[in-house]
Amino acid sequence: TITEICDRYPARIVDVGPKVAIIEMVGTESVLEEFIEEVRPTGIVEMIRTGVVSMGRGTRIHDTNFINRRALADAAAKADSGNGRIV
Known part of the structure; x- marks a missing residue:
């Protein structure tokens, strides 16, 4: 069965x-x-397959500013290493 x-x-x-x-x-x-x-x-009437799916864990994924802060920090680090230019 x-x-x-x-x-x-x-x-x-x-x-x-x-x-x-x-x-x-x-x-x-x-x-x-x-x-x-x-x-x-x-007898399979209908089948749905999603393929590979992943989900983030923890609270940081719900912090919409986390990605923006990280991008700004990375840009600042590149600016410091590039003689004041953002590269």
Whole structure:
């Protein structure tokens, strides 16, 4: 069953209806491909793959001024090393 297949992979059933289930899975490409091949005989109606996704961690990513301060500091350092010119 779909539940048994999901139990063998890093997959979880998000929603289930009388004829369809929504499954969420995160894993390497090879693991995803194995999972897809295993569930294919049950009938895949629709599939969405995002590819590689990354998210920043910590509070600095929410500080919109952090990037600007960093860019200004880098520009100032370049100006100091370039005899007063920003290079």
